[in-house]
Amino acid sequence: MRVSVVGGGPSGLYLAILLRKAGHDVSVTERNAPDATFGWGVVFSEETLGALRDADYATYLEITDSFARWTSIDIRYRGQVLRSSGHTFSAIRRTHLLAILQERCRELGVSLEFGTEVSTAQPADLVVAADGSNSTLRRSADFGTSSTPQGCKYVWFGTDLVLDAFTFVFKDTEHGLFQVHAYPFDEHTSTWIVETTEATWRRAGLDRMSEEDSMAFCQALFAEELGTHRLMSNKSVWLDFPLVRNETWHHGNLVLIGDAAHTAHFSIGSGTKLAMEDAIALANAFVRHPSDVESALVDYELERQPVVERFQQAAGDSAAYFGRVGSYLGLAPIQFAANLLTRSGRISHANLTQRDPRFTRVLDAWFAANASGAPLVPGAVAPPPMFAPLRVNGATLRNRVVRSTSDLAEAARAGAGLVLTGFVAVAEDGRVSPATPLLDDSWAAVVKDVHDAGALAGVRLGHAGRRGGTRADGGVDVPLRDGWPLLSASPLPYTPSSAVPAEMSEVDLTRVRSDFTSAAERARDAGFDAVELDLADGHLLASFLSPLTNRRSDEYGGEPLRFPLSVVDAVRAVWPGLLAARLTVTDLARGGTTVEQGIAYARALADHGVDLIHVRAGHTTPNSRPEYRRGHLTTLSDRVRNEAGVPTMVGGYLTTPDEVNTVVAAGRADLCLFEPAPTPLEQL
Amino acid sequence: MSWVKVGVGLPNTIPGISGEVLVEWARRAEGGPFSTLGVLDRLVYDSIEPFAALSAAAAVTSRIGLATNIAIGPLRSPALLAKQALSVDALSDGRFTLGLGVGARRDDYAAAGVNHKARGATLSQQLAFLRGQLDESGIGPRRAPVRVLVGGSSGAALTRMARYSDGYAHGGGPPKAFGSAANRARAAWRDLERPGEPVLWGQGYFAFGDPDRGSVYLRDYYAFTGPFAEKIAAGNLTSARAVRDFVRGYEAEGCDELILYPTVASLDDLDRLAEAVS
């Protein structure tokens, strides 16, 4: 097979080596000179090395021989250095990696041509676009390409400061926060990437600075960390990281690999690894389908796309983390570190315990001490964070696990710290269906059972609003034939088949407010420890908060919080205990409440005496678009907790203790709604 | 982990299928280790209408479940769709499961004269009708409520599934892809506070005697997806071992029922599948 590879980066050269070894006739065309390259060093992980060893032992040896290796991550934050160990990193100078690959190509008889810019593919049996994220070749066919800026502004420097750990530096300035991702890659040099949000970058005037001035700015900014060492430029200018995706990676005999096919934000350091693994997968596909280009390319895509998708998901989470890391500066150093290390979802509390048991011992001990208001004692041990008590407004939960099931006493016996009822209506016309419970006298006995089992009991008080009057089973939001009159902020039906609610009059507002307060009084009489006010999921109070459902022209339209806050105030006046609010932080629908607005709502609720926000999203309208991946509400909870400064509770299908430990240890929520799947193991 | 039930597809979307083979297929499946006979739905194609195909199967079987997996709901009016579903359910004495989705082809919508853009909203309205107004509509035959499954992978589709149905019908792919979709379906189920767990169905394709012919069929059937047709064809299961690995993979991901669809209308292939899964 005649193969024409365009682009002499890691993916193109490595593929050339592997295909040449399999006996194909391979040429590589690169626009730059052999030793010209941007950037400095690149990091590899342990699994990648295994794959490289199996694919081509000769280059594996040379690559690993020139590696800088280390096992620690240093986090420089608030004038301290936190070190986490037990990780495995290795890095290599990019030019050196390319030199090794070029030499091996020559040795194997790959034809290499430098200094030639390719604009259209040369005829060959297989044409490989390995020409990077801004691929020219990709434009010659429809791959369903998207390329959008992701994360912060960044600049890639080198420095003669030789680090002995992967180093993050967080530097707060008058303009805003700057952070550094730095790591060694040979005996003399380290990579030093500086990153900041676009807003901070502009405030600092970096948008108007020359290359030299901006390097001088960074040199001065990190004078403390760099000491006598200097930053070095290699066409080091401020850039946006392009997130590249392609729906399909091949078209006829033209195939995309490496950055031309996909990118993953540099903050998870995986681009080179993914590029070289692509090359391995593509070469192997031709072993399976020696005489069938189409089948080989389909195989390659089927193998690589799911892997790359997972990395892109993690990289997206990581990039977003660095975009908002300025809001975490209030976290204690050890928790800040835990949050940073678990940012992409690839490392959990359990993984961290395996890699660095000392770090998690201290983290757990700090968490427990902090939860009980005691000082951290050296050498202290404590159970994992999910078992730390939580004290809010005079109430003490024995742990961070919340269960909401139909059998509250059983949930309490299952070990939860807090058990929550489902929706309990404050009035007959506030029921979801005829089966929705009211706050009658029957609850006291249930609450007693819960207390006997050691848990606290909470009741969710709500008025279903325009989602009321529905059937009790077989689905949600299916209207009853003979329902009852519904109320909402504005007369808009929930679904096209739902009944049209009446726009609440002043009389209705007063009546519903007193329904809430008298329900709260009955909750107190029943012995409940917590009241959760329902301002979520498109129910009555929530209908005031969203522009999609509140079209009023009176003051309740002009001030969406006015009525809900008046209810909070009235309830707070009669309910001394733990008061939570279940809040739709964003509608996940066009024209709806944004995350920023939702966070402002959370802040306002806290100002009015709400102790805890239960973070929800979507369902304001029936066609909202939640993502529903595991833990899909966690980031939102993290933002509410850290940006509004309010304790939070979060669900979103958290099914394992490890997820709960990770969420609470990292300060993304204070309580987790735990929803384990049923398992036959418990029936043995 | 619980045991996955394995069903088999009727070859109703394989061009040129005869009534004779279709009926014989149903008879043999009834006698085999299969839980359900599934059918697919396409309008602008040489295929047998799914409810018609299941009616034929109902007439010659008495044990096996019957399912659309999926039928393109919006191509039919809510009332007509309900009538067809209730009819198959009555003819089969309650063995029917109605899987619904929006399908993926514009030409089906154009031919049916239905607005493709509104397909999601239309399906939601149909489901609302099936779950609600149907009771008072006078449309019969009335029996116990028909079991409804919904397919689709977007957040909106999963919300619709959790709002109106009994479970999720996945569109096919490797076990891992099913597993991640199943988790999203479970998360949606919790998010809408439905009690219990959604029923989870998966699907796959097979051909043993003449796999190349099967792949040609898949490329043709999915030609409208452009480059994805090749990937679907690459997933065709062509050996007993591949089928068994696939079933095990789905089982490990918590699939309740897995329907394997033929890509060649060969009764011999059906017998070999029966052997592979028993």
Ligand SMILES: Cc1cc2nc3c(=O)[nH]c(=O)nc-3n(C[C@H](O)[C@H](O)[C@H](O)COP(=O)(O)OP(=O)(O)OC[C@H]3O[C@@H](n4cnc5c(N)ncnc54)[C@H](O)[C@@H]3O)c2cc1C
């Ligand atoms: C700041 C930053 C830090 C990074 N850190 C890491 C890290 O730590 N670890 C890691 O694994 N990855 C890292 N990466 C990612 C990594 O650099 C890339 O993912 C990797 O280089 C991709 O390899 P590639 O061969 O696909 O593309 P490239 O390395 O981009 O190579 C493409 C080649 O094609 C050539 N070319 C382009 N157009 C043409 C044309 N028309 N004709 C001829 N030749 C052409 C280019 O000159 C170039 O040599 C980082 C990236 C950035 C931006």
